[in-house]
Structures are given as structure tokens and as C-alpha cells.
Amino acid sequence: MTLQATSMPTRPWLTGVREAIPLLGGYLPVAISFGLIAAQAGFTPWEATLISLLVYAGASQFLFVGMVASGAPLWLVVAMTLLINVRHMVYAPNLAPWLGQSRWWPWLMHGLTDQVFALAHHRLPQLAAAQRLGWYTGAALLAWASWVAGTALGAVAGEWVVARWPLLGEIMPFALPALFLALLAPQFTSRRWSLALMISIITALLCTLLGYTNIGIPVAAACGALCFYAVRFTTPHRGGNDE
Amino acid sequence: MNSALWIAVLASALGTLLLRLVPLLWMRRRLRKLDGEEGVDAMPQWLTILGPLMIAAVLGVSLVPHRLDAIGWLASASGVLVTLGVWYRLRSLGWPVVAGVAAFGAVVILASLWS
Structure with a gap:
């Protein structure tokens, strides 16, 4: 496929x-x-x-x-x-x-x-x-x-x-994480995106382990987004594009 | 179910549909207003970022195994590694999923035979 x-x-x-x-x-x-x-x-x-x-x-x-x-x-x-x-x-x-x-x-x-x-x-x-x-x-x-x-x-x-x-x-049920992995893998195109995606994955995983599955999804996505913007604002410009 | 419960079901169904549908109508109107721009460019930047991150969050939730012991985590880790390995080779969707589930299942079945 x-x-x-x-x-x-x-x-x-x-x-x-x-x-x-x-x-x-x-x-x-x-x-x-x-x-x-x-x-x-x-x-x-x-x-x-x-x-x-x-x-x-x-x-x-x-x-x-x-x-x-x-x-x-x-x-x-x-x-x-x-x-x-x-x-x-x-x-x-x-x-x-x-x-x-x-x-x-x-x-x-x-x-x-x-x-x-x-x-x-x-x-x-x-x-x-x-x-x-x-x-x-x-x-x-x-x-x-x-x-x-x-x-x-x-x-x-x-x-x-x-x-x-x-x-x-x-x-x-492992078909779901496997599918999400295959869908997300092409998104790891830069360090900035990779960091934001990993933050989201880990935050959601921890929230689930703590019993906050549903609220964990938007919270994890928000953490990833914050990371995405923070990295852009704090990384010194070196002439390259890290996006 | 009594009639009050039916109303609760219908309210939940209608509310859920509206949560999925109304933002589409809003975005369609925004796209029409910004006619001439490429669709993706017309989207607010935060929205294009939030989409993949929501998928990542759902991935994080689904990665937690049903059994929270060493076997569960080992099975998940094996499934993840095999899924990524097959994806890296094939760059497709179907086979990585099949291979990942097979690897996950192999660990679970071996563990059940062992114990």
C-alpha cells in the first residue's frame, strides 16, 4: 500500500x-x-x-x-x-x-x-x-x-x-500506534519539528500514565506547539533554515 | 432507555457533529475571503502546526500498552522499532503497520508461552 x-x-x-x-x-x-x-x-x-x-x-x-x-x-x-x-x-x-x-x-x-x-x-x-x-x-x-x-x-x-x-x-490495538507512527514519520523533517513532535508524544504518554488521557491530548499538542515557537525564537540565526 | 436518556444521546450526537462541522464552515469562509491564496497559505500558522501535533499526541496516548509491565513495554518498543524500520525501507503505510503489529504480537505471545 x-x-x-x-x-x-x-x-x-x-x-x-x-x-x-x-x-x-x-x-x-x-x-x-x-x-x-x-x-x-x-x-x-x-x-x-x-x-x-x-x-x-x-x-x-x-x-x-x-x-x-x-x-x-x-x-x-x-x-x-x-x-x-x-x-x-x-x-x-x-x-x-x-x-x-x-x-x-x-x-x-x-x-x-x-x-x-x-x-x-x-x-x-x-x-x-x-x-x-x-x-x-x-x-x-x-x-x-x-x-x-x-x-x-x-x-x-x-x-x-x-x-x-x-x-x-x-x-x-497496536495497529493504531503503528499507523500513527507511519503517518508521522515523514513529519520529522527538521530538528525543530522533531523536538516539537517528541514533546507532544512524551507529554501525551505521561498524561495517559497518570490517568489524564483526554485532557492529555490537547495539553500535549499545546506543549509541542509552545516548543515549536520557543525554539524558533531562541535559536540564533545562522543563515540556515531549521524549519 | 427513557425519553430523557434519548434526548441526552441526541444532544451528545448533535453537539459532537457541530464540534466537527462548524470549524469547517468557518475555515471555508476564511478561504473564500482570502481567495487567490493557496489553501495552505490561507490557514493560520498555528493551525498548520497544531494538526501534526494533535496526531503526535494521539500517538503518545495509544503507545501506552494495556499491560503496564515489562512485557507490555517491551512489546510496544519492539512494535515501534519494527514499524519505523519497515517504514524507513518502504516509505509506505500498510506494511509498516502489519510488521509492527506482528512484532508486538510476537513478544506478547512468546511471553504468554514463557509464563
Whole structure:
């Protein structure tokens, strides 16, 4: 699956589907876990599946189900769900230069998760303008469908799946960091960028270890950005370009 | 689910969609205003920087293994090294992921056989 080409011999949506397949390694185990937890919290398989279909935001769905099960006020449940998803606000503007004026794009933003953004941010600039809508639709729909199907499977047969293949749930999620690594590797183009990216990665990793996963993502990105600007302001000019 | 819970689900769904959609409409309007500039040049600089850094942050979160013991970290480190090694050779997306997961899985399976 080489991504350097700017044109595609096959249909763009099919290429999008194919290139989003690595996402499934991360999506399915987490979606199955969500279905299982939702069922244990008293939601029917139908309700759990509808939550995944409509909300489609991993971490906030776990929070939603957990808070509802603990009897939290519903206004607080909605507020916390949206607070976790605030980080999504920077995704669409980053892709906007490569999205045309099609009326479908705003609706397709429903599928703009962390992972789909990472893939699209890397891939859309490489595609011809006419191929982008089809590519994104294929990639986003596959990711969405896998999330919904995984939830349904988890709600109906989650306990059986976990008991049957205990190691699968441990191994497959590594597809996500592996995919992010392959997406980010071309960004290490200078010392300045490398330092900022490493600061973000390490900060997010430490926040997760300390139990602050969701707030850790924007905080880590902000730390990386601060580093990016600080390095520019403090590095003496030597005639070269370190960007 | 009772009707209040359904309203909470729908409010969360609509709110999440708006968080993803409204910034796109804002950026589209900005791009139209700056008509003639290349798309990337029309973006605020902080936004072009924040995009890759958000991906880096999500990478940092996903790097933490499920099992926080030596085996978990060893498996993650092996997966990272193999992913980067294969990416360096092939400069592609699919095979580095496959190789990284295989390396990660090999360490986990070997450890489970060992214990």
C-alpha cells in the first residue's frame, strides 16, 4: 500500500476503504469493549449500537455510559461528553484546504475521528482534487461501519469473544500506534519539528500514565506547539533554515 | 432507555457533529475571503502546526500498552522499532503497520508461552 502516488488506478472510494483497513485493528477491539461495557451497564444491544452510530466518538461514549450507569445528572453527562470531544474542533480546518465545495463535506465530518483525521491529513494532499471526496467517503465509512459493527458484536457476544481470543484484544490495538507512527514519520523533517513532535508524544504518554488521557491530548499538542515557537525564537540565526 | 436518556444521546450526537462541522464552515469562509491564496497559505500558522501535533499526541496516548509491565513495554518498543524500520525501507503505510503489529504480537505471545 504505497502512498506516494498522486493518482489512483482504481476507484477512489475503494482506495479509501483499503487504506483505512489498518484502522480496524484499533477500532474493533475498542468497539467490542464498548458494546460489552454498555451491555453490562444496562443498555440493550440495540441502544448501544445506536449510541455508536449517532455519537461516534470513542472515549466520550465510554464516559457517557459510565456516567449514566452511575446515576449522574444527564446535563452533566452531555457536557462532559462534549468537553472530551472539543479537541475535534481543530481537525476540519486543517483539512479544509483540500476539501472542495461539495455539499457532502459538512455531513461527512461526522466521520472525522482522531484516526480518520490522521489518515486524511496525510493522504488528502497527495490526491487529485476529484478523488478526495470518494477517498474520504470510503475511508470514513469503513471506520464508522467497523465501530458500529464492533459495538453490536460486543453488546451481543462480547463476553464470549473476550474469553475465546484473549490475546487478540491485547495485540490488535497496536495497529493504531503503528499507523500513527507511519503517518508521522515523514513529519520529522527538521530538528525543530522533531523536538516539537517528541514533546507532544512524551507529554501525551505521561498524561495517559497518570490517568489524564483526554485532557492529555490537547495539553500535549499545546506543549509541542509552545516548543515549536520557543525554539524558533531562541535559536540564533545562522543563515540556515531549521524549519 | 427513557425519553430523557434519548434526548441526552441526541444532544451528545448533535453537539459532537457541530464540534466537527462548524470549524469547517468557518475555515471555508476564511478561504473564500482570502481567495487567490493557496489553501495552505490561507490557514493560520498555528493551525498548520497544531494538526501534526494533535496526531503526535494521539500517538503518545495509544503507545501506552494495556499491560503496564515489562512485557507490555517491551512489546510496544519492539512494535515501534519494527514499524519505523519497515517504514524507513518502504516509505509506505500498510506494511509498516502489519510488521509492527506482528512484532508486538510476537513478544506478547512468546511471553504468554514463557509464563
